[in-house]
Amino acid sequence: MENSMSTQTPIDKQAGDLERWASIIGGGAMVLTGLQQRSLKGILTAVAGGGLVYQGTQGKSTVKQVEDAVGLDHAIRVEKTVTINRSAADLYSFWRNLSQLPTFMRHLKSVQVIDDRRSHWVANAPMGQDIEWDAVIVNDEPNRLIAWTSTDDAPVENSGFVRFQPSAGDRGTEVKVVMEYQPPGGMLGTMIAKLFGEEPEQQIGDELSRFKQLMEAGEIATTEGQPKGA
């Protein structure tokens, strides 16, 4: 495990790492393969903050920083890419208006934008329960990338980014979502597991498909409410 103590990394090594992470997030390779044991949250915060030495979003303890930097092995990570026949600018604009996300993210009840960086998320959970958390945008590159992380008091720690990249051969824009979340134990953990389903990749994939349908076809294909025999 290289760089297990990020606070002791020499300056030139830090710069090298940063370049490497920036290129993994912005490049064509599988992001999660590059991530290995590192935490996505740590990387996103580091890249956004300009160095691997960072104080986190709300002045976290050294132990927490180290955890973020090296990652916790029970994190659930998902990476999914879809090509959409629209410009990166169109797709970015729709997504950046976070309150529109529940249109195609079925498990979300609402996203309330608090200010330019902060937002409040409410998700439907089984048995009529709701799960709520606040998120902060840690990196916002117009028409290219939006990265976010939950605040420290979130019941489910989650972070991720969505990247919009013009695809080769005039096929539109490749939209890549990379997400990581730490399921807590107990009842809440069980609820979260149900929320994201047994196959989080499929769920993120379905959400991206619906985003694509909305942006390309102008509506989300459905059969809900059609007649059937008894």
Place this chain on the structure above:
Amino acid sequence: MKAVCWHGSQDVRVDTVPDPKILNPHDAILKVTSTAICGSDLHLYDGYIPTMKSGDILGHEFMGEVVETGPEVTNLKKGDRVVVPFTISCGNCFFCNRDLWSLCDNTNPNAWMSEKLYGHSPAGLFGYSHLLGGYAGGQAEYVRVPFANVGPLKVPDGLTDEQVLFLTDIFPTGYMAAENCDIQPGEVVAVWGCGPVGQFAIRSAMMLGAERVIAIDRLPERLALAAAAGAEIINYEEMDAGIALKEMTGGLGPDCCIDAVGMEAHGTGAMALYDTVMQAVRMETGRAMVLRQAIVACRKGGKISVPGVYGGFIDKMPMGAFVNKALTMRSGQTHVHKYLRPLLERIQQGDIDPSFLITHKLPLEEAPRAYKIFRDKEEDCIKVVLKPFETASSLPAAVAT
């Protein structure tokens, strides 16, 4: 309304169900005036297509009159008489833009199911399993048509339902099968299966310049229909079709081979028995006798076209023959939207009158019997058209072939 619902293997019923509603802004609702039973519906009837649910409304060959449109439907209005492609396409994605309509990215709400089985999802289809969208079909009094700006084609006055109904599937399907052969002057086309798609493939191959067409089946009434179109015929129960094809083509083999049979092929001999057993115990989903024979019969460097439906896996694929004879194979669900207008013109010009195929016109209530006689080839049944708003007394019991 009344609708033909699937309830299990060889169990279709006419149920009373709620009328369809507009669910999305680009939807339209049709009052169905004519709807046909397709050979591919028999794969559902026999339970070979996975992900059907009890109560699913069947039918993907239908036409009718627009009775309601969603707020974003701009090119149709109440009262328009339209035919509807069996493939549902958005009109805006990578595939629709390249005329590959049946591969539309955006119309299968259950894409994840297909992605698990096929790697990617094709377009949603009407009434053809949840794997392919789970859309309620058109063997009903009314049907909801999504993406109504893109699919439905208005029918010009002066053409009957029977003349244009098959634009929804089997005419374009047979035509695309012939087009996929890239027929060159002087070429011989062999067509396995003289059912509806085979009949259109035979006629389309001739329209596209085939020198000779050889049709293979075992049912006299179907072979007679092929012969009437000018095809030479092989009854494979009377002779070995592979040997006959070689003899009839001077030892070369046919240049183009069309499998218009698909996953429920019948045959003779040991391989046929093998397939029947393997399929019965669900070790393979398709009996690929025809495809195997086509690959072995085809001339070196020739072309195989597969309009016949396969849903899952087949066994004993003669890959050695395919590779060593340098064959080309093309397939796909039909890109119906691409063919609608050109084939309508063929009908208007009198190049073909698709109504030649119809042997039975029945009220919707008779669907359960219609499925059975079509599957079992009783009453010389080749093609059934159901009429949801007509009664037995207003329709002849059977139409002469």
